[in-house]
Amino acid sequence: MRHVVSALVQNVPGVLSHISGMLASRxxxxxxxxxxxxxxPHLSRMTFVVVGDDxxxxxxxxxxxxxxxxxxxxxVSAQNFVERDLxxxxxxxxxxxxxxxxxxxxxxxxxxxxVSADMVMIEISGQEKKIExxxxxxxxxxxxxxxxxxxIAMVRGGNHQSRDEDxxxxxxx
Amino acid sequence: MRHVVSALVQNVPGVLSHISGMLASRxxxxxxxxxxxxxxPHLSRMTFVVVGDDxxxxxxxxxxxxxxxxxxxxxVSAQNFVERDLxxxxxxxxxxxxxxxxxxxxxxxxxxxxVSADMVMIEISGQEKKIExxxxxxxxxxxxxxxxxxxIAMVRGGNHQSRDEDxxxxxxx
Numbered sequence: 001m002r003h004v005v006s007a008l009v010q011n012v013p014g015v016l017s018h019i020s021g022m023l024a025s026r027x028x029x030x031x032x033x034x035x036x037x038x039x040x041p042h043l044s045r046m047t048f049v050v051v052g053d054d055x056x057x058x059x060x061x062x063x064x065x066x067x068x069x070x071x072x073x074x075x076v077s078a079q080n081f082v083e084r085d086l087x088x089x090x091x092x093x094x095x096x097x098x099x100x101x102x103x104x105x106x107x108x109x110x111x112x113x114x115v116s117a118d119m120v121m122i123e124i125s126g127q128e129k130k131i132e133x134x135x136x137x138x139x140x141x142x143x144x145x146x147x148x149x150x151x152i153a154m155v156r157g158g159n160h161q162s163r164d165e166d167x168x169x170x171x172x173x
Numbered sequence: 174m175r176h177v178v179s180a181l182v183q184n185v186p187g188v189l190s191h192i193s194g195m196l197a198s199r200x201x202x203x204x205x206x207x208x209x210x211x212x213x214p215h216l217s218r219m220t221f222v223v224v225g226d227d228x229x230x231x232x233x234x235x236x237x238x239x240x241x242x243x244x245x246x247x248x249v250s251a252q253n254f255v256e257r258d259l260x261x262x263x264x265x266x267x268x269x270x271x272x273x274x275x276x277x278x279x280x281x282x283x284x285x286x287x288v289s290a291d292m293v294m295i296e297i298s299g300q301e302k303k304i305e306x307x308x309x310x311x312x313x314x315x316x317x318x319x320x321x322x323x324x325i326a327m328v329r330g331g332n333h334q335s336r337d338e339d340x341x342x343x344x345x346x
Contacts, residue, residue: 006320013197013200013202014197016193016197016203016206017190017193017194017196017197017198018197020189020190020193020194021190021193021194023190024186024187024189024190025190027186029186030189032208032209032210033189033206033207033208034206034207034208034321034322034323035205035206035207035323036205036258036260036320036321036322036323037205037321038319038320038321039308039316039318039319045320045321047320047322082261082286082287082294082296084259084261084286084296085209085259085322086257086258086259086298086322086325087209087325088255088257088325088326088327090327090330113255113257114255114329114330115330116329116330116331117330117331118330119330120330121255121327121329121330123255123257123298125259125296125298135212143212145212145327146211146212147179147209147211147218147220147325147326147327148207148209148210148211148218148325149207149209149220149258149259149322149323149325150207150208150209150322152259152260152261152320152321152322153261153320154261154263154294154318154320156287156289156294157263157287157288157289157290157291157292157293157294158289158290
């Protein structure tokens with residue numbers, strides 16, 4: 001089982017190494033990690049995905065809460081949440097294939113950000129399954145390079161499931 | 174000066190802690206960090222921003238290259254590159270303000286991903302300055318929460334500066 005954990009941490013040197021060291025020394029399997037600024041200048045938010053059951057998650061939470069620079073820990077995936085990942089992908093596409101790549105890009109609501117004679121660079125954000133599906137669609141053209149941010153997640157505002165703009169376009173292309 | 178460094182690393186437990194420990198112990202100032210999967214299952218790509226002059230960057234590169242699990246290190250910012258960051262932001266917006274928030278969201282080519290009675294959640298990707306500008310526009314409504322991925326970057330395909338779809342919409346709203 002995958003848990004998306006969000007930790008609010010003090011933005012001080014060494015905090016990342018402290019946390020990643022703790023996770024590594026205990027053998028927790030971290031799938032992706034993103035560290036970014038927050039609305040408060042001295043705080044950063046780490047989002048990571050832990051693979052394991054509820055017991056593993058509880059251990060990770062307890063270990064994190066022991067670290068003085070960790071302000072708060074949330075298991076976002078225990079609640080109703082929105083999850084996003086961002087990717088830049090460079091695909092081999094000479095003149096004859098460019099329009100096909102562009103069409104797929106539009107269907108997935110992705111954006112072309114750079115073009116040269118033999119390649120196209122595309123930016124795509126969305127749920128992991130959408131990004132994985134896009135990678136599969138690009139594979140036949142030839143993937144030159146790709147880079148992903150790792151997931152970020154946020155709890156929804158209510159208990160409802162409101163329209164998620166990411167859900168439509170790639171399921172019914 | 175800010176350098177965007179991209180390191181291709183083996184996807185083994187402990188690699189992140191090893192790298193972040195090295196950076197912390199030498200006192201390098203890391204501004205953001207993103208770790209994501211690549212086109213190759215056993216390799217991950219770490220993108221981080223180091224603050225410092227060319228000498229600092231050269232030291233970081235040498236230290237990274239000493240680590241056996243590091244496959245390759247690139248100073249992306251030394252070349253012609255595209256840079257992206259992703260943010261989820263939850264803004265206080267009751268019925269009377271929702272249309273204003275939605276209009277700004279469209280101008281910035283962002284997307285509303287969740288709505289409830291008193292808030293709107295928005296997803297936005299782009300260059301750092303665009304994301305910073307959007308945060309400033311949302312501040313008067315009341316930012317409830319925000320989470321960012323940290324930057325990712327990729328070298329352009331040619332020496333030209335092709336159209337970057339991110340450049341237009343927020344500079345000339």
